[in-house]
Amino acid sequence: MxxxxxxxxxxxxxxxxxxxxxxxxxxxxxxxxxxxxxxxxxxxxxxxxxxxxxxxxxxxxxxxxxxxxxxxxxxxxxxxxxxxxxxxxxxxxxxxxxxxxxxxxxxxxxxxxxxxxxxxxxxxxxxxxxxxxxxxxxxxxxxxxxxxIVRPVRESLAGDHVTRVLGIVNGTTNYVLDEMATKGLDLDDVVRQAQELGYAEADPTADVDGFDAAAKAAILASLAFHTRVSLDQVAREGIRSVTADDVEWARRTGHVVKLLAIAERTAEGVSVRVHPALVPAEHPLAAVRGAFNAVFVEAAAAGPLMFYGQGAGGxxxxxxxxxxxxxxxxxxxTGGKGSYESAYASLPVLPADAAVTRYQVRLRVDDHTGVLAQVAGVLADHGVSIDTVRQTVAHPPAHVAEAVHGAGPETTAEPVADLVLTTHAAREASLAATVAALAGLEPVQRITSVLRVEGV
Amino acid sequence: MxxxxxxxxxxxxxxxxxxxxxxxxxxxxxxxxxxxxxxxxxxxxxxxxxxxxxxxxxxxxxxxxxxxxxxxxxxxxxxxxxxxxxxxxxxxxxxxxxxxxxxxxxxxxxxxxxxxxxxxxxxxxxxxxxxxxxxxxxxxxxxxxxxxIVRPVRESLAGDHVTRVLGIVNGTTNYVLDEMATKGLDLDDVVRQAQELGYAEADPTADVDGFDAAAKAAILASLAFHTRVSLDQVAREGIRSVTADDVEWARRTGHVVKLLAIAERTAEGVSVRVHPALVPAEHPLAAVRGAFNAVFVEAAAAGPLMFYGQGAGGxxxxxxxxxxxxxxxxxxxTGGKGSYESAYASLPVLPADAAVTRYQVRLRVDDHTGVLAQVAGVLADHGVSIDTVRQTVAHPPAHVAEAVHGAGPETTAEPVADLVLTTHAAREASLAATVAALAGLEPVQRITSVLRVEGV
CATH class of the missing domain: 3.40.50.720 (NAD(P)-binding Rossmann-like Domain)
Incomplete structure (x- = not known):
């Protein structure tokens, strides 16, 4: 040289x-x-x-x-x-x-x-x-x-207004979810494999429970919105509750499951959160595989931007x-420049239950006339608007199948159906109340899963 | 505010x-x-x-x-x-x-x-x-x-060594190629549509012939390799010769056709060029649709990075x-900083025929025993190594079909086959000589297309 x-x-x-x-x-x-x-x-x-x-x-x-x-x-x-x-x-x-x-x-x-x-x-x-x-x-x-990503958001977008940041910022959890999707494995099995391969820590809590992603979300939100956001203001939910079934249903409905760090500007302030989410299969983030990271930024003038690469490693x-x-x-x-921190906007950081997003709710219900009307009524009562409904007659669960084929009075077991509801944007608080009310409906056997839909 | x-x-x-x-x-x-x-x-x-x-x-x-x-x-x-x-x-x-x-x-x-x-x-x-x-x-x-992209390459990667830049930096041509791929249309038809929609200029030369991309390639190469690269040092080939058939064959062989701006560090210097190329369908650049731009950067320590977004518009x-x-x-x-230009490396910028890449060559040949051996022999003679060969018996071309069904001595028309060869990395100069020699082989009816394969 x-x-x-x-x-x-x-x-x-x-x-x-x-x-x-x-x-x-x-x-x-x-x-x-x-x-x-x-x-x-x-x-x-x-x-x-x-x-x-x-x-x-x-x-x-x-x-x-x-x-x-x-x-x-x-x-x-x-x-x-x-x-x-x-x-x-x-x-x-x-x-x-x-x-x-x-x-x-x-x-x-x-x-x-x-x-x-x-x-x-x-x-x-x-x-x-x-x-x-x-x-x-x-x-x-x-x-x-x-x-x-820090320099582009801080400097390249200094003349623009960021409206939303969606980041895959933890490679371990992206690897785990990707393996679940491609191999149909359970979370625990993949985490164990990842530990054996050295991709996951012996104690995977920082990754799996979203602590690592939450720290990055706080930093990204601070930069993007010229507002100080600290770790304790980030709503955090990891991927522990994501099942192989969730991942398979995501695929069937045209999505992939990703752990996202989200920082969003709303009319009321800034929402900063980390949680697993359904991302449409055609969204650029959906193609981020294995342990790669990517940060998707939406800005008023620049429009959508994505930054992709390796998020960890020496x-x-x-x-x-x-x-x-x-x-x-x-x-x-040439003389130092200072921190370059810009916190002039000082927007309010919203509490977790003020976040507004779409949801996909899966329910197992008794398959008889009028159930869908009851379910839809509960959503309407809570001001949550339904985008799509998909109903599938479930295979009889194992114990029912046994009862049907065995002897005895259990042969009267009713058929069951799976409902997959996707909502329009709703407040977290409204959805929590809606889900509680649905769980209390007589024909609802269980709430199988509730996942947010992002990147729409 | x-x-x-x-x-x-x-x-x-x-x-x-x-x-x-x-x-x-x-x-x-x-x-x-x-x-x-x-x-x-x-x-x-x-x-x-x-x-x-x-x-x-x-x-x-x-x-x-x-x-x-x-x-x-x-x-x-x-x-x-x-x-x-x-x-x-x-x-x-x-x-x-x-x-x-x-x-x-x-x-x-x-x-x-x-x-x-x-x-x-x-x-x-x-x-x-x-x-x-x-x-x-x-x-x-x-x-x-x-x-x-300028700031990340110039500043964020200032402590790394860029080895290659592959950019989709012209939205008009990416839109045209994408429409050809999704709708099976010819280039001229798509360009005409794009002009009607205001996506392409009345005179599309700057875009279609790669002049716009070449200027960007020169700038990216200068930044990435700390070497001054001027527009006249960029080898340039536009998309005018890309046919609907090329795009369809790309799909069949697991690729998409993209116009790429390429800046590459080789042992001998820097190769800077713009040309249409086959990109593997699983490469992140393959998913860049419509008028979007993306720049894929490979660096020694950072590994692969990609920057994605809108490349034009007010x-x-x-x-x-x-x-x-x-x-x-x-x-x-705080006092100006100067141009920040770093041209210290002053690497040699290589001539067009020194570029080293892979090629996909399609040939129409007489379908008889020994033709493949002859073709393979020509490549071997020129030191070009074959990666894969795919042979398809072609439907008889229209004039042959007519001859077969008509009367007269032409019913003896021989069957023809299409050969698709993919080479290992070879010098541009070796390939040009190889293609000339193939064209002179007796059983070779025509060289249907020669396209470079990038991003492997």
């Missing part, structure tokens, strides 16, 4: 290297260190100054890290931060990451972080500190790994971290 | 407005003017200072423009430029756009342009001027309309222009 050319944004005479501190050395950190050590000329040419890795803070300095010289390892993260112009935080968790980032900012160092939990919980604290100190804080890697995430590092380093050479 | 909040990157006390000059007032310009006039508070909050539209340069000031007060119109573009802090060039073409942009830069004004032809022809001249003056020049709207393009305007305005407040 050649030396920096005259087209770099700083004079081509010798420039003092920018000292980089790396906090954390897991799969992403190791990859970031490797690029800093192995490709210094490329990064220098793109930045306008050499980037010198001055140390890597780890908990256990005795454990060797592939490709990272032992003399760079330190367990004194504070001293390392104090020696740096640029601090890359890849430790995760709230503390000590939070204190170290604030320390870096106070020192006037630019910050790059991939810490979605910290940003979703305490972003405003960090942004205010960065603005006060006039230093950059960048976090492209915190949402959807390698996919450029190398993809390192790509996003290094892109941020070059940007922050460039800004550092 | 509320006033700028404390989180904006400049002090919240009164800030002098930034004066914006708009050059050109077509569909995009009108929309940009409308947003500047109708939503000043939003833009001010996001920028950190008010943006004041001080004039709109047009050729004919007597023609009214919807939503733009007559007193803003001027035909003295030079004086307007001299009064501006920020200049938005939406005139298109080389002159006077080039001179006006250079004048703005010399004055120290930040520049936003959507002028792909000018950038592809004379980008380096503009970038050098901007670097020398320390002012920004931004051009997100020049490639793929509303889709953020409002989508205005979204990109306004996003750039907010960025350039922010930079203007």
């Amino acid at each position: 050649s030396a920096p050319a005259a087209s770099a944004p700083v004079p081509s005479d010798a420039v003092r290297p920018l000292r980089v501190a790396l906090l954390g050395c897991g799969v992403v950190g190791t990859e970031v260190a490797r690029v800093l050590l192995d490709h210094p000329d490329d990064l220098a040419a793109r930045t306008g100054a050499p980037l010198e890795l001055v140390g890597v803070a780890v908990r256990d300095v005795t454990r060797p890290r592939a490709g990272v010289p032992a003399e760079l390892l330190t367990d004194d993260a504070e001293s390392l931060v104090d020696r740096a112009d640029l601090v890359v935080e890849l430790m995760g968790g709230i503390e000590p990451a939070r204190s170290l980032i604030l320390r870096a900012i106070a020192n006037g160092a630019g910050v790059v972080t991939a810490n979605k939990a910290l940003l979703a919980e305490q972003g405003p604290l960090l942004f205010e500190a960065a603005d006060a100190a006039g230093v950059d804080i960048a976090f492209e890697a915190a949402v959807a790994g390698a996919i450029p 190398r993809p995430t390192a790509s996003a971290v290094l892109g941020d590092l070059v940007s922050v380093a460039r800004d550092r050479l | 509320s006033a700028p909040a404390a989180s904006a990157p400049v002090p919240s006390d009164a800030v002098r407005p930034l004066r914006v000059a708009l050059l050109g007032c077509g569909v995009v310009g009108t929309e940009v003017a409308r947003v500047l006039l109708d939503h000043p508070d939003d833009l001010a909050a996001r920028t950190g200072a008010p943006l004041e539209l001080v004039g709109v340069a047009v050729r004919d000031v007597t023609r009214p423009r919807a939503g733009v007060p007559a007193e803003l119109l001027t035909d003295d573009a030079e004086s307007l430029v001299d009064r501006a802090d920020l200049v938005v060039e939406l005139m298109g073409g080389i002159e006077p756009a080039r001179s006006l942009i250079l004048r703005a830069i010399a004055n120290g004004a930040g520049v936003v342009t959507a002028n792909k032809a000018l950038l592809a022809e004379q980008g380096p001249l503009l970038f050098e001027a901007a670097d020398a003056a320390g002012v920004d020049i931004a051009f997100e709207a020049a490639v793929a309309g509303a889709i953020p 409002r989508p393009t205005a979204s990109a222009v306004l996003g750039d305007l907010v960025s350039v305005a922010r930079d203007r407040l």
Whole structure:
């Protein structure tokens, strides 16, 4: 690789290297260190100054890290931060990451972080500190790994009005749902397989119960709507209750099941939520397979946009971290720019039951005349309007079939039917009341499933 | 909308407005003017200072423009430029756009342009001027309309190595090919329809012959490979020769035909080209329908990424222009940043015949023993390796069928077969020689089509 050319944004005479501190050395950190050590000329040419890795803070300095010289390892993260112009935080968790980032900012160092939990919980604290100190804080890697989404929403759409963000931002759950759809397996079986293959954590709670996606939803909503949204304002429901039957019914009705992070502008404010949803098969998000991520953005002028790529993994995430590092380093050479946070709109963040969406409700009912009219009446009473109804005479359930073929008085068992109702847009609160009322109807044997329909 | 909040990157006390000059007032310009006039508070909050539209340069000031007060119109573009802090060039073409942009830069004004032809022809001249003056020049709207692609490639991937870019960057041709595929129509019929619907220009040359896509390919290649690529270095072939039969055969072999802008890093340099190509049906680009655009980027660390959205139209393009305007305005407040051009790598740009790709060749041959061996021999002689062969006995062509049913000596007509060969990666030059040799084989009646296969 050649030396920096005259087209770099700083004079081509010798420039003092920018000292980089790396906090954390897991799969992403190791990859970031490797690029800093192995490709210094490329990064220098793109930045306008050499980037010198001055140390890597780890908990256990005795454990060797592939490709990272032992003399760079330190367990004194504070001293390392104090020696740096640029601090890359890849430790995760709230503390000590939070204190170290604030320390870096106070020192006037630019910050790059991939810490979605910290940003979703305490972003405003960090942004205010960065603005006060006039230093950059960048976090492209915190949402959807390698996919450029933070910068496009924050900068490319700065002259537009985002109306909705629908994101597949957790690769593990997308993989699980995709395997359920293509192989007809149950959730538990796929999760177990994914754990064996290393795609899912031993404790899959953060993924399966939607915590990871919720942190990303909070960050995306904050950026998209110029409004501070914190993790505790995100309504969250994971995929644990999604059955193989749900996935199969989705297919039959022209949908796929996806765990979506949703941030939506309504007349009343901003709705931010994570839940499994039926996505129409022809929607671009429906084609996002396996562990890939994608974020679908609707803006008033730009219309629909989609950003697609790998949402996790050491190398993809390192790509996003290094892109941020070059940007922050460039800004550092021309004077820092602050957090770039824009929270001027300060829209109200709506409670979970104010969300407005469409629903697909599946019910098992006694198959006799007038049942559909009763069901439709309940929806009408609650102001929920029906879009489509599909009725299927169910195969007699196993115990009924036995009773029919056995001896005895049970041979009078009535036939049953499955109803699949799709509603027009309705409030979450109205739907909850509707479902409770349906469950109480005499001919309703059970509410088989309630799933939201998004992307319509 | 509320006033700028404390989180904006400049002090919240009164800030002098930034004066914006708009050059050109077509569909995009009108929309940009409308947003500047109708939503000043939003833009001010996001920028950190008010943006004041001080004039709109047009050729004919007597023609009214919807939503733009007559007193803003001027035909003295030079004086307007001299009064501006920020200049938005939406005139298109080389002159006077080039001179006006250079004048703005010399004055120290930040520049936003959507002028792909000018950038592809004379980008380096503009970038050098901007670097020398320390002012920004931004051009997100020049490639793929509303889709953020310039910024992600230039900034988000600054710490990665792009290996390939495959773009559907011309909506008109994508619409035409999509209609051919879904309705079985011929190209000319679809182009005529598209013209009637206003989707295609009266003179469709720029789209159909790939000139528009070639300019975008040059810009994307320059960004992706940190190498200056000009329009005359882009190998270009439009869609005029694509037949309904090609599109149908693509479907039968599991592909779709797309006009692709391709920029590829090889061991020898950079290959930049525009041509119709077979894309595997399961590739994310295959699902890009109608007039939508998408750019698929492969990077060493990030892996595959795709950016999808509307590539043209007044409002989508205005979204990109306004996003750039907010960025350039922010930079203007904190000191300009220069062109951000990075051409340090200066890789060799390869000639057209050095491109390496796969091909699908369809031939009509006499259907007798030994023909396939002869054909395979020609490929082997030219070092082109065969991946798959598919042979179909053709229905006798019409004139043969007539001859068979008519009287006379022609009833001896031999049966014919269609051969579909797919090659492994081969050089363009080797393939051209191979096709010429095949055409000279005695049993080869014709070379029906030669199409490249991309995205494998």
